[in-house]
Amino acid sequence: MTAATGGPATGGEPGGPWRSTEPGTPRGGGEPGGPQVGIEAVAAYCGSAYVDVADLFQARGLDPARMGNLGMRRKSVALPGEDVVAMAATAARPLADALTEAERASVRTLIVATESAFDLSKSASTHVHRLLGLPRQCRLLEIKQACYGGVAALRAAAALVAVEPGSRVLVVATDLPVPNRGTYAEPSQGAGAVAMLVGPRPAVARLELGTAGVYGYEVADFARPRADLDVVDTDLSLLAYLECLLGAFTDHAARRPGTDFAGTYDLLAMHTPFPGMVRGAHRHALRRLGGLARDREQEDFDRRVAPSLVFPRDVGNIYAGTALLAMAGAIAHAPSPGPLSLGVFGYGSGCSSEFFACHVPAGAARLVAGTGLAAELAARRRLTVAEYDAATAALPDMAFGAAEAKFDPAGLAGVGAPRPRAVLTAIRDHHREYTWLPPR
Template sequence: MTLVGIEAMNVFGGSAYVDVRELMEHRQLDTSRFEQLLMSRKTVALPCEDPVTFGVNAARPILDTLSDAERNRIELLISCTESGIDFGKSVGSYLHEWLGLNRNCRTFEVKNACYAGTAGLQMAVNFVLSQVSPGAKALVVATDVSRYTVDDGGDSLTMDWAFVEPSSGAGAAAMLVSEIPEVFQLDVGANGYYGYEVMDTCRPTPDGEAGDSDLGLLSYLDCCEQTFLEYRRRVPGTDYHTSFDYLAFHTPFGGMVKGAHRTMMRKLKKAKAADIEPDFERRVLPGIRYAQHTGNMMGGSVFSSLAGIIDHGSFDTPKRIGCFSYGSGCCAEFYSGVVSRTGSDRLRRFGIEEQLGARRRLTMDQYEAVLRANDSVRFGTRNVKIEPADEVAPFGSGRRLERLVLEEIREFHREYRWAA
């Protein structure tokens, strides 16, 4: 049988962040139970950053490791986003251009809130498994940005502001999917998917978000249980506690993941609180690590968790990782794969944590200035030049010196350049 999975992956968490506690104090929000939320920093997208720059900056380090022959075997490019910049033209068209991919490549975009990344991954996996083009590779790029405007008004659609702004982040995960799954070998057919219509969180206007955070949390918990039960139906004998060495969760914020894991352990294993805590620290916490730098990355979030586990876990022997992906609206999936020592060595080359640590911290005044400046690049902007001063460079001491930045929007066309 054909092996399939992630040959290479990278996560990009932007060039600037704010401290979440400082932001909550700035907004005069209640921080008395802050520790419980497991939040630390959140990525702030600058005016010169958009879903294209995030995506390219995540994927380019992967492509730089490929030979021309390998790069030319990328025959499928899937962009996965809920932060689209055009109703018709996909983010992928720009990714294709700026990544220099072969023109004999199928390019399209998928949307299903934060589930989009998993949707893209699974489609890429099926493309490889179908063997319609043996040896072909797929590039999946999950990329999202929240620019910060919230639609209020209406009685039932009220966001819990205390969580939304501090938890929303930005970021991208890029995955090269092929029949050489050196980083993450998928367990083929081991998929529990589950979905239904629910109005939890959504983006009903071009730059706004709305929703009911309590409903979203309850739906996330329902789906976590239901996707696992469906996975177990397909993989008899699966045990939530012993079948997976690590668990990678879609992470709106760490406290939510901790609550979901606690619920699963209590419900499925009748575990007591004293046993759940060390299990959480061992199997789940490594996956929350990068989310604590970026905030909710949306489509890329579950892969950021996976990368955190692969970077910080112990892989002397191959380990199985369970992944839970949830996208509002909703669709969710529990799936799994295996990581070996080779995979963790390959991933660590990209220095994800080093890149996150090299970002610039914004003061609250700078953050407010970025929010105001972001107004100039709202959805539908026809012409704008991004002033170089808006780039809150320097980009730190990451290994890649060059990063893609948005320079101008000219007659709706986005024009980028490589910045040192």
């Protein structure tokens, strides 16, 4: 997936009202002349292989009647040598390559968001920084809060850009779950990374400052107390997601008078554990927050929400990066060229959540669609379930705690789209070594 940076300093959108229904003057970055902060470019890497969800249902003996509510078609699979760092660097490489020297020097922070890190102390961003060859005048850190991590990193990035004018932040959300074999969660557990360059020329999406709504509390819906153990209460997690959507949106609306769930945003993108959950959450929010007759719910979903699900239904849940992937999909598949308003909801189990507004300028859809992600997803190699099981069985070799290992990149070299890909070649005394595979 390639990407374009830059554009005029105004990001193609002068900061004024972006649609007629926008309420008076949002606080912070919404006012004319206020700071412009947002997503300059986006890129993603969602693996070089996939398994068909129908194949997996059949092999595991799962009830095919449940495929409708799941809403998944394919899920990405990481191949041996593709750990969270390799996928993150691969995702971000096109963004780094497109930077001018001056822009490269302006990248003052690199944040990696993940819930599958392999070190409790050192951040994965150090390795990604080395692989991308970014300047040493750069903050390197990691953010964790389950699937909220990517949105948390994006919001932190916006804040850093706002207080350091002219600077940029590279955000990469990357995750690689160990699938819960034989469960109904397994068909939606994907792998991949999404990278966003945040800076003062938001050609992809301007982030509204000062109006984000947040909602969080401690709840035991999901935890990963060991690298190979997910403790999940699915029912509790879905209800916590719903509670957070209502809570974060209500907080957002209180900070942005006149905002309503049914009418304000042209597009919605939400954390997508599986597409059916987003369908249910949208319906629930419309009914709880009011404003739309029930017979119009489907049309509203198709028009405002379905574009965000185009990528997730073919990739699966990539955890920290899922909400960002949904954002990219919403922008790329927007029904009109814009400018458009986009409401984004990020949720991470445990739990923390945020609802925030973006302003998508005209031309952004072309930029995101031009990254080639759709073609890359189509170019992934289809694995049999036996091949997928073999790839999954190899995950512990590169998981948290791995001390010594060697990986043969040959298996990865022959598949997927033609793009440079980072790969883990060895672990020696816990230290990881990577190399770049040239485009094949």
